[in-house]
Amino acid sequence: MKASxxxxxxxxxxxxxxxxxxxxxxxxxxxxxREKVMAIAETMDFQISRSATALKSGQSxxxxxxxxGPVTTWFNSHVFLGLNSVLQQRGYDISIYTISxxxxxxxxxxxxxxxxxxxxxxxCSFNIKPSEVSRLRHMNVPVVGVNISxxxxxxxxxxxxxxxxxxxxxxxxxxxGHRRIAYIRTTHDTxxxxxxxxxxxxxxxxxxxxxxxxxxxVLHCPIIPNPINSAVSQILALDPxxxxxxxxxxxxxxPVLYRLRRYGRTIPGDFSIVGFDDSTYTSAxxxxxxxxxxxxxxxxxxxxxxxxxxxxxxxxxxxxxxxQLMLRETTSPIAIxxxx
Amino acid sequence: MKASxxxxxxxxxxxxxxxxxxxxxxxxxxxxxREKVMAIAETMDFQISRSATALKSGQSxxxxxxxxGPVTTWFNSHVFLGLNSVLQQRGYDISIYTISxxxxxxxxxxxxxxxxxxxxxxxCSFNIKPSEVSRLRHMNVPVVGVNISxxxxxxxxxxxxxxxxxxxxxxxxxxxGHRRIAYIRTTHDTxxxxxxxxxxxxxxxxxxxxxxxxxxxVLHCPIIPNPINSAVSQILALDPxxxxxxxxxxxxxxPVLYRLRRYGRTIPGDFSIVGFDDSTYTSAxxxxxxxxxxxxxxxxxxxxxxxxxxxxxxxxxxxxxxxQLMLRETTSPIAIxxxx
DNA sequence: CTGTTAGCGCCTTCAG
DNA sequence: CTGAAGGCGCTAACAG
Numbered sequence: 001m002k003a004s005x006x007x008x009x010x011x012x013x014x015x016x017x018x019x020x021x022x023x024x025x026x027x028x029x030x031x032x033x034r035e036k037v038m039a040i041a042e043t044m045d046f047q048i049s050r051s052a053t054a055l056k057s058g059q060s061x062x063x064x065x066x067x068x069g070p071v072t073t074w075f076n077s078h079v080f081l082g083l084n085s086v087l088q089q090r091g092y093d094i095s096i097y098t099i100s101x102x103x104x105x106x107x108x109x110x111x112x113x114x115x116x117x118x119x120x121x122x123x124c125s126f127n128i129k130p131s132e133v134s135r136l137r138h139m140n141v142p143v144v145g146v147n148i149s150x151x152x153x154x155x156x157x158x159x160x161x162x163x164x165x166x167x168x169x170x171x172x173x174x175x176x177g178h179r180r181i182a183y184i185r186t187t188h189d190t191x192x193x194x195x196x197x198x199x200x201x202x203x204x205x206x207x208x209x210x211x212x213x214x215x216x217x218v219l220h221c222p223i224i225p226n227p228i229n230s231a232v233s234q235i236l237a238l239d240p241x242x243x244x245x246x247x248x249x250x251x252x253x254x255p256v257l258y259r260l261r262r263y264g265r266t267i268p269g270d271f272s273i274v275g276f277d278d279s280t281y282t283s284a285x286x287x288x289x290x291x292x293x294x295x296x297x298x299x300x301x302x303x304x305x306x307x308x309x310x311x312x313x314x315x316x317x318x319x320x321x322x323x324q325l326m327l328r329e330t331t332s333p334i335a336i337x338x339x340x
Numbered sequence: 341m342k343a344s345x346x347x348x349x350x351x352x353x354x355x356x357x358x359x360x361x362x363x364x365x366x367x368x369x370x371x372x373x374r375e376k377v378m379a380i381a382e383t384m385d386f387q388i389s390r391s392a393t394a395l396k397s398g399q400s401x402x403x404x405x406x407x408x409g410p411v412t413t414w415f416n417s418h419v420f421l422g423l424n425s426v427l428q429q430r431g432y433d434i435s436i437y438t439i440s441x442x443x444x445x446x447x448x449x450x451x452x453x454x455x456x457x458x459x460x461x462x463x464c465s466f467n468i469k470p471s472e473v474s475r476l477r478h479m480n481v482p483v484v485g486v487n488i489s490x491x492x493x494x495x496x497x498x499x500x501x502x503x504x505x506x507x508x509x510x511x512x513x514x515x516x517g518h519r520r521i522a523y524i525r526t527t528h529d530t531x532x533x534x535x536x537x538x539x540x541x542x543x544x545x546x547x548x549x550x551x552x553x554x555x556x557x558v559l560h561c562p563i564i565p566n567p568i569n570s571a572v573s574q575i576l577a578l579d580p581x582x583x584x585x586x587x588x589x590x591x592x593x594x595p596v597l598y599r600l601r602r603y604g605r606t607i608p609g610d611f612s613i614v615g616f617d618d619s620t621y622t623s624a625x626x627x628x629x630x631x632x633x634x635x636x637x638x639x640x641x642x643x644x645x646x647x648x649x650x651x652x653x654x655x656x657x658x659x660x661x662x663x664q665l666m667l668r669e670t671t672s673p674i675a676i677x678x679x680x
Numbered sequence: 681c682t683g684t685t686a687g688c689g690c691c692t693t694c695a696g
Numbered sequence: 697c698t699g700a701a702g703g704c705g706c707t708a709a710c711a712g
Contacts, residue, residue, distance in 0.1 A: 002456060002480070004688095004689060004690090005689060005690065006689085014698075014699085015698065015699045015700070016689090016690075016691090016699090016700095017690095017691080017692080017698070017699060017700080017701095018697090018698060018699075019690095020689095020690065020691060020692090021691090021697095021698090024690095024691080028697075028698090029697075029698085030697060030698090033697080033698085045455060045456075045478065045479075046456070047452075047453075047455040047456045047457065048689090048690075049395070049400070049456055049457065049688095049689055049690070050400065050402075050457045051391055051394035051395045051399075051400055051401075051457075051688090051689080051690095052395050052688075052689035052690040052691085052704090053689085053690065053691080054391035054394075054395075054704095055389070055391045055392050055394075055395045055688090055689080055690075055704050055705065055706085056689080056690050056691050056692085056703085056704050057690095057691080057704085058704070058705095059391075060389070060390065060391055061391075062390075062433060070421055071417060071420065071421055071424070072414075072417040072418055072421050072620075074412075077411060077412040077417045078412055080411065081410055081411055081412050084411070084436055088435065088436065088437075093402060093433040093434070093435050094433070095428065095433050096424055096428065097428075112387075113387075115385060115386075115387040116342060116385075116386070116387045116388075116389055117387065117389065117390045117391075138385065139385075140342070226624070228621075228624040251620075251621065254621065254625075255621045255624035255625050258598075258624070258625045258626075259624070259625075259626075261601065262626070262669075280412075280591075281568075281591065281594065281595045284566070284568040284595035284598070284599070285594075285595050285598045285599075286598075286599075286602070329602075344704090344705060344706090345705060345706065346705080354682075354683085355682065355683045355684075356683090356684095356705090356706075356707090357682070357683065357684080357685095357706095357707075357708085358681090358682060358683075359706095360705095360706065360707060360708090361681095361682090361707090364706095364707080368681075368682090369681075369682085370681060370682090373681080373682080388705090388706075389704095389705055389706070391704090391705080391706095392688090392704075392705035392706040392707085393705085393706065393707080394688095395688050395689065395690085395704090395705080395706075396687085396688050396705080396706050396707050396708085397688085397706095397707080398688070398689095
């Protein structure tokens with residue numbers, strides 16, 4: 001049914017090597033021969049089989065992407081897009097492994113289902129234990145992290161400085177007069193900690209550094225059943241009322257902002273609000289937020305992976321991406337209260 | 341370095357077939373032998389190579405997913421999630437091909453880069469020409485559509501009834517008294533038409549069927565540079581002002597809703613607003629919208645693909661999923677004007 | 681229930 | 697520049 005490389009060779013009156021080279025090392029074949037081969041391959045609907053190439057080369061041409069949640073989140077899908085945009089062209093597919101429960105975690109790292117079937121492993125946005133890192137290393141392929149707190153044992157990694165970024169947010173709010181600031185985070189029943197947890201640490205540190213007159217509060221909002229409800233009700237119940245709200249992510253900030261306005265609060269009048277991510281449509285909405293670029297991070301991670309696969313080395317294996325506070329319409333200055 | 345099936349066989353004192361069978365057809369191996377083999381495989385870090393399995397079986401264990409835009413959109417990422425959740429367990433990876441320009445379209449269908457390297461092709465949410473369908477058929481693998489208008493030439497497909505769904509939206513608005521209704525859609529410089537275009541057709545048809553006193557308008561908002569701006573300015577400029585706004589997608593509705601409120605309009609007081617998709621957080625925001633479930637569609641599409649690969653047949657190859665209008669806070673009845 | 685063996689389709693020396 | 701040939705790791709007869 002499908003033409004093999006043999007068939008093409010026969011039909012073109014050349015050897016299989018020549019057909020093979022015409023596809024993979026065209027510079028080694030005379031132009032005339034190559035053109036003839038390619039033309040015949042075209043009519044016979046022939047293409048090099050990636051499975052055969054993979055087998056022959058000993059590579060799997062798959063990259064394992066480990067996620068702790070659905071690929072549909074803003075961050076995950078954009079990292080995936082970045083990785084894929086680079087890797088796909090080079091013949092790699094991405095196999096996604098979602099590890100969202102304690103059992104799945106244990107199962108994954110004990111059985112290591114990707115063993116021998118991935119040319120690299122990417123751990124995206126959650127922290128794993130040293131023992132788990134060494135299990136991954138056991139696979140003898142590059143282990144690369146995206147937004148991982150601790151790169152110990154990793155061959156490469158890309159990240160933003162979550163802690164410092166959140167400190168930037170707080171410093172800005174303080175600089176425009178805010179003194180009562182709340183941090184709103186989600187909590188879930190997850191087996192992992194996340195680099196986003198660093199944001200909270202940054203928040204607390206920055207508030208402390210800002211001096212004694214800055215009052216900070218942290219609100220914990222369980223994902224189940226509904227973090228938005230939890231956030232809105234806790235915010236409204238706070239006494240004294242904060243003047244500024246820092247959110248762990250835009251995904252949380254946007255709906256809460258909505259709901260607060262529905263409850264008659266003005267933004268930025270009653271509350272200044274700052275998100276985190278600069279995700280889709282936050283600019284349209286006018287949300288002040290901390291910008292990061294997960295697509296670019298994915299691309300750079302992919303570059304490093306390709307380097308590591310090719311040469312077991314990559315310049316600058318660990319890279320920290322800059323972020324920027326996008327000042328928009330949900331924040332405004334407050335008159336600094338005069339001291340008595 | 342890496343242990344092969346031979347090494348395991350040798351170490352276990354059995355033949356390679358026995359090792360192979362222990363992994364792929366355990367029921368054909370005595371429990372005792374199998375346990376021994378698996379234990380040794382474990383210590384040697386052995387796993388069946390998917391590339392070798394693929395080569396041997398003649399399958400590629402890859403499914404090509406054709407998209408017309410980034411995988412990060414709500415619809416695309418959720419379909420991908422659904423497909424992947426079923427296919428991954430069965431050993432398939434998904435290769436994403438994004439075709440977003442006229443040149444890319446021509447290039448893709450003329451060179452068919454996936455030829456012989458995919459066991460099925462999924463066309464997700466854009467329409468291709470009959471000649472392009474037949475090019476895909478040329479690959480001799482199942483061709484499956486997700487939200488495709490015309491299934492001619494496809495082996496299977498899943499979809500919602502976009503036209504009828506939008507008619508439901510309009511009928512509801514009319515039934516609660518609205519008589520001046522605008523439809524807001526995006527336009528882009530894309531080589532394709534989309535099943536979402538059916539929504540517009542449904543809108544126009546339903547308005548017509550609703551009678552002469554229903555006035556409808558269609559606003560076209562170019563994606564570049566900014567569809568939200570375009571939508572907001574056009575809506576505010578309409579005279580007479582519509583009382584209800586139907587949006588092609590939630591992604592468009594949500595920011596526009598935001599901005600309209602910022603411009604002092606009340607929702608649903610001045611405008612009733614209906615979205616389309618029921619995407620993430622629209623329930624938190626209280627957006628009335630048309631619910632669809634792309635994850636489920638992806639899963640069902642994957643089931644059909646597996647059937648088709650296994651038996652060249654699937655029961656009920658074409659499936660239309662039901663949708664539901666989610667009545668929330670952005671719509672309200674209007675007093676029906678008495679006729680003079 | 682287990683072993684032997686012939687390829688699956690390609691790539692890569694090595695010769696010419 | 698081109699051809700011949702071994703073998704990548706596994707699976708599926710077939711034989712026992």
